[in-house]
Amino acid sequence: xxxxxxxxxxxxxxxxxxxxxxxxxxxxxxxxxxxxxxxxxxxxxxxxxxxxxxxxxxxxxxxxxxxxxxxxxxxxxxxxxxxxxxxxxxxxxxxxxxxxxxxxxxxxxxxxxxxxxxxxxxxxxxxxxxxxxxxxxxxxxxxxxxxxxxxxxxxxxxxxxxxxxxxxxxxxxxxxxxxxxxxxxxxxxxxxxxxxxxxxxxxxxxxxxxxxxxxxxxxxxxxxxxxxxxxxxxxxxxxxxxxxxxxxxxxxxxxxxxxxxxxxxxxxxxxxxxxxxxxxxxxxxxxxxxxxxxxxxxxxxxxxxxxxxxxxxxxxxxxxxxxxxxxxxxxxxxxxxxxxxxxxxxxxxxxxxxxxxxxxxxxxxxxxxxxxxxxxxxxxxxxxxxxxxxxxxxxxxxxxxxxxxxxxxxxxxxxxxxxxxxxxxxxxxxxxxxxx
Ligand SMILES: [Zn+2]
Numbered sequence: 001x002x003x004x005x006x007x008x009x010x011x012x013x014x015x016x017x018x019x020x021x022x023x024x025x026x027x028x029x030x031x032x033x034x035x036x037x038x039x040x041x042x043x044x045x046x047x048x049x050x051x052x053x054x055x056x057x058x059x060x061x062x063x064x065x066x067x068x069x070x071x072x073x074x075x076x077x078x079x080x081x082x083x084x085x086x087x088x089x090x091x092x093x094x095x096x097x098x099x100x101x102x103x104x105x106x107x108x109x110x111x112x113x114x115x116x117x118x119x120x121x122x123x124x125x126x127x128x129x130x131x132x133x134x135x136x137x138x139x140x141x142x143x144x145x146x147x148x149x150x151x152x153x154x155x156x157x158x159x160x161x162x163x164x165x166x167x168x169x170x171x172x173x174x175x176x177x178x179x180x181x182x183x184x185x186x187x188x189x190x191x192x193x194x195x196x197x198x199x200x201x202x203x204x205x206x207x208x209x210x211x212x213x214x215x216x217x218x219x220x221x222x223x224x225x226x227x228x229x230x231x232x233x234x235x236x237x238x239x240x241x242x243x244x245x246x247x248x249x250x251x252x253x254x255x256x257x258x259x260x261x262x263x264x265x266x267x268x269x270x271x272x273x274x275x276x277x278x279x280x281x282x283x284x285x286x287x288x289x290x291x292x293x294x295x296x297x298x299x300x301x302x303x304x305x306x307x308x309x310x311x312x313x314x315x316x317x318x319x320x321x322x323x324x325x326x327x328x329x330x331x332x333x334x335x336x337x338x339x340x341x342x343x344x345x346x347x348x349x350x351x352x353x354x355x356x357x358x359x360x361x362x363x364x365x366x367x368x369x370x371x372x373x374x375x376x377x378x379x380x381x382x383x384x385x386x387x388x389x390x391x392x393x394x395x396x397x398x399x400x401x402x403x404x405x406x407x408x409x410x411x412x413x414x415x416x417x418x419x420x421x422x423x424x425x426x427x428x429x430x431x432x433x434x435x436x
Contacts, residue, residue: 028101037394043169070146071135100396202389212383229287344380
């Protein structure tokens, strides 16, 4: 770290909370809806306008701003050792159709505010600090996936009736579909990635804790469960002679809920949901002959997910026998759990201690760019509370106090990691100095 500023001053450094909240409301005004929410769909004029505003703030902070082929905008605050791997932070500015102003945007602007604070105080960390605005987080995650070398190169994969072809979308925000693979980052160019995000769930608020130490991003399994009974007349078929697929399905729903509610090893991380159901023939006077339903299960541990499936299969076999139906379960989707890096987790915990902010460990049950970036560098995440646990809604809200506290934690986490990761150049420089 630069010796322009004494280390005690650095320890006491705080971000400019008023400026952060002003940036939040300035970006929140772009794509504002009459209902009070915001709509900045990826690749829309509003998305581009938001990015351009953030780009101006980055440039005014002495950051160099570049846009890679996947449309990721990267603001870079140079460190003392320009060839050192970057300490990166950031999130996304695109939103769902009826969003609040915090999801994603908060992580980007807190990163910009961290850079502005360092700039104000003439502090130059050893490592460059990068603030990344990932492209299209909400729908395709093309930005973070391309950066990790995991993006589909099939343009049809990104097709959606309400979006332009991906080629046009990317070029509208400064990317280039034909060069997509060039967005892949060399793992040597990044030391770590820390994402600050609103929790989007009710856990922190319910516990009264201002900070979440994210333990990992849960794995997700999705299945299609099909139950075959026998469709017959609802009046003439006696109760004892029925093979009612919906009665069996109802028991499966209860079994899923029971298995999901078990507290496992104390983390209470697992969740299990039947979210969609299709009956046939789905008429009032016919016993349901077939039910198709979804099952979504999430947990940080693959072992626990495996155990949940085994237990459910046993219960389903018993339900099938008892209801004289046939029950089949078919995997549809599998996303692996992504643990966070323990050094980064510990650094965040120590910073919370120093700042006297009670922190709570919890997993992230939603997807974030951080889980993709974890495949190319060390990753950590910080959560701040979401009022009522609400997100992806115009009523999404996080108090200014929590927003400011989160940004201060991000600032000091990055400064701590700046000391944790040693730069090859710095080691060479120290050797040279000691010889003189
Ligand atoms: Zn988000």
